[in-house]
Structures are given as C-alpha cells and as structure tokens.
Amino acid sequence: MLCVQQLSVTGRRDDLLPPTSLEAARGELLLIQGPRQDQRTALALALSGRMRPSSGSVSWDGSARIKTLRQASSVVDSPGVNEPEQHLSVRDLVTEDLALVPRRHRGAPRSTPWLQLNNFEDLAGLWTEQLPPGRRIELLTALALANPDTDLLVVDSPDRHSGDAADWLPRLAMLAHDAGRPLAVVATVTRIPEGWTGPYAVIGNAVRQADEPHADNAATGEHRAEPYETLLPETEDAK
Numbered sequence: 001m002l003c004v005q006q007l008s009v010t011g012r013r014d015d016l017l018p019p020t021s022l023e024a025a026r027g028e029l030l031l032i033q034g035p036r037q038d039q040r041t042a043l044a045l046a047l048s049g050r051m052r053p054s055s056g057s058v059s060w061d062g063s064a065r066i067k068t069l070r071q072a073s074s075v076v077d078s079p080g081v082n083e084p085e086q087h088l089s090v091r092d093l094v095t096e097d098l099a100l101v102p103r104r105h106r107g108a109p110r111s112t113p114w115l116q117l118n119n120f121e122d123l124a125g126l127w128t129e130q131l132p133p134g135r136r137i138e139l140l141t142a143l144a145l146a147n148p149d150t151d152l153l154v155v156d157s158p159d160r161h162s163g164d165a166a167d168w169l170p171r172l173a174m175l176a177h178d179a180g181r182p183l184a185v186v187a188t189v190t191r192i193p194e195g196w197t198g199p200y201a202v203i204g205n206a207v208r209q210a211d212e213p214h215a216d217n218a219a220t221g222e223h224r225a226e227p228y229e230t231l232l233p234e235t236e237d238a239k
Contacts, residue, residue: 001025002047002152002184006206007056009042017042018204019056024184026151029176031196032188034203037157040188041078043203044156047186048073050081056206060152069152074144077137078156084128090139091115091124097143118142133162137171145175145183155187165193173198 009017024030045051049069094111158168176185
C-alpha cells in the first residue's frame with residue numbers, strides 16, 4: 001500500500017505541491033485532482049521517489065526507503081520528465097524503454113518481438129506524436145510494466161491528451177483490477193471524470209492539517225511513516 005501524509009514540495013515563489021495526503025492499495029485505481037500541471041507532476045514524482053519532498057512522508061508497504069519506493073514504482077508519461085519525444089519513432093521508444101528494465105529482468109532490448117507479442121504492431125511505423133490517446137496510454141503503461149518489479153503505477157495527467165475519459169480511464173482501471181497482477185494505480189488529472197465512483201483525492205487536501213502540527217494523529221486516522229530518506233541519484237536498476 002502507498003501511504004502519503006502531508007506531502008509537500010516548496011517552490012521558488014509558492015508551493016510547488018501543497019500538503020497532500022492519500023492512500024492507494026493494490027487492486028485500486030486512485031484519481032488525484034489538481035488544476036496545475038506543475039503540481040500534478042511534482043506529486044507524481046514525489047509519490048514514486050523521484051523528487052524529494054520538503055515535508056511530509058510517503059511509504060510503500062510500510063517502508064519509507066527511497067530505494068524501495070523507486071524499485072516498486074514506475075512513472076508514466078510525465079511532461080518534461082519522461083514523456084516520449086515527438087521526433088521519436090515508436091520502435092525507438094520501445095527499444096529505449098526496454099533498455100531501462102533492470103538487467104536481471106531483460107534480454108536483448110529488441111523492439112520488434114516486443115511489439116508483436118504485445119499487439120502493438122500497428123503502431124510500429126508511427127512517430128510518437130501520431131499516437132491516438134487511447135493507444136498511447138496502452139503502449140506507455142505496457143512498457144512500464146515490462147519491469148516485473150513494478151507494483152505501483154503513477155500516471156501523470158493522462159487527460160491532457162484527450163477530453164474523453166474513455167481514452168484512458170478503462171485502461172487504468174483494468175490494470176488496477178487485473179487479478180493476475182494487481183497493481184496500485186495512481187493518476188493525476190485536471191478534474192475527476194463525471195460519473196467516477198472510485199477513490200479520489202485532491203491536491204492540497206492536507207493544508208489545514210499541516211497548519212496544525214499538534215493535531216492528534218490517532219484521532220484523525222493519519223498514518224505516521226518512517227522519516228523520508230535523502231533522495232539518491234537515480235540509477236538504471238532504480239528505474
């Protein structure tokens with residue numbers, strides 16, 4: 001389980017990420033609403049151990065170690081971080097992403113067999129900028145899950161590619177509820193889709209709690225995690 005308490009990141013002028021608390025369990029899709037792209041991206045990176053928070057805590061299965069969080073998580077399509085470059089072909093994208101899978105889990109990073117095996121042959125000749133929104137999220141999540149260590153999938157702003165939630169929501173829900181490989185799936189979004197009845201949170205939902213440092217954690221049901229470790233340089237195996 002992912003457990004986050006009063007997580008915040010201080011920016012140059014204002015909070016890059018205001019205090020936010022949430023929980024996400026395996027077999028669950030959690031949507032997190034935030035109107036600002038920079039806040040959504042900061043949260044995605046902090047949830048996956050790629051950005052050190054200014055305050056608060058984040059833990060995975062009871063551990064707040066950066067290495068544990070990084071090895072268990074994958075960030076998908078984060079703007080300015082790991083979104084596919086527009087000039088990149090799908091074949092090259094697949095080759096590059098497979099090369100990031102830890103050595104102990106991969107063979108030769110060949111794109112053609114992987115595309116065939118995962119039913120993406122129709123995309124092989126496209127540039128990444130040509131990918132339809134639905135197929136884009138299918139491809140990028142499949143690449144993230146090529147690493148069998150991934151138990152936590154953090155998808156950054158999938159709704160920026162399409163105003164229709166049907167282009168991304170069913171895919172993320174299917175991955176979360178897959179009995180063969182139940183994942184904790186978290187997606188940051190501009191707004192919660194109409195009709196969504198699953199769990200959701202809002203960026204900045206713990207601002208009041210952060211202003212009251214002497215609040216009783218037991219009374220509010222908060223989880224006190226271990227102190228957050230210093231962010232370590234990201235290595236190939238940590239990805």
